Amino acid sequence: MASPTLSTEQQILQAAQAVFLEKGLAGARMQEIADRAGINKALLHYYFKSKEKLSETVVHQTMGLMLPRIWAILEADQELFDSIRRLVHEYGTFLQENPLLPLFIINELNRNPRFFVHLMLGDKPGERLQRFRQRVEAAVAAGLIQPISTPQLLVNVVSLMIFPFLGRPLFQAVLGLSSAAMQAELDSRLTEVAEFVIRAIRA
């Protein structure tokens, strides 16, 4: 049960986020959310008409924390390698603090791409990346980096950051690492991934 100084609505949202992240949307139970918020199911439906509505509110709130920071970095006018270092470090830190988020997001993204993409990109999806694309192409043209398309570069960076949190149980077992040792590996990626990418693309 969360701090009683929060409004009931905030208690619910906090409890709902925790349960959704732990169990996934399909696995989450309204009963459990109510229990953790210290109320009952009826009141849950009084505040949020349905589970679907509740989840949308939670997703909206949760994504709001991260997205502006990512876009700020991608749109900043800055040396490309520094952008990559900042992106890896800031987004990586956020992921360390929210390690369950990737699995939840990936599932909802695939279940309802429309809703999700609109939430992340607003009305004009393709355009937000224009600045970053120009900077990559300029760096290629100037011979600063290997010829690589913006899609491939971006997919690579994002994959390297997020996937370890999804495959963690597998990696830990295959590599024969303790939970602490695996955590240390993830920590060191906050800098290692950036250098890995930079070495790969540097001309």
Place this chain on the structure above:
Amino acid sequence: MASPTLSTEQQILQAAQAVFLEKGLAGARMQEIADRAGINKALLHYYFKSKEKLSETVVHQTMGLMLPRIWAILEADQELFDSIRRLVHEYGTFLQENPLLPLFIINELNRNPRFFVHLMLGDKPGERLQRFRQRVEAAVAAGLIQPISTPQLLVNVVSLMIFPFLGRPLFQAVLGLSSAAMQAELDSRLTEVAEFVIRAIRA
């Protein structure tokens, strides 16, 4: 409805795999599996006592296709860069043919790590990677590649291969690509990822 020349059991397994991959374990309905197999629910339970049992059989069967090939590459005594190229190409091709598999696997892996890890690695999880580990360390010692730990290298390669299939809807929207264009990007990764990794680690 599948080919009627198959035994009922095979019809069921085939239908079950399709539904599990499309809907996920939680989202799959026994009714739909029965429908696609051309039988009814009761018969489904006659062959497989429960949904859980059925899913275990399907997972077992599906993973069996891929795992031996991966281990063969990791355990082969071969030049390291060639191993990476083979791994990316063979595993990548498999993923292209089974694009829905990653999402299903990742969910089941996190839902039940024990069962899953045992299925993938057998009784002695940490040991199967010994040969590959030695080869990486030897390459580092010989100055052929940058100093990198086996865990980081392996996590990187696997992340670069699998994650694009999980984040595909997002990437497609962010990058403003058509479905065909996105597919082309994924295709070209079959070779590009290997070269990306090799450039990153080459001394």
Place this chain on the structure above:
DNA sequence: GTCTATATTCAGATAGAC
């Protein structure tokens, strides 16, 4: 082995009192 019909369980949602 295969079917129809039914039992059981569970979870989301609502009614209505306070």
Place this chain on the structure above:
DNA sequence: GTCTATCTGAATATAGAC
């Protein structure tokens, strides 16, 4: 706003005839 009690629907699983 908050509660107890209840409805409704869906989905897994089983009984029993053929």
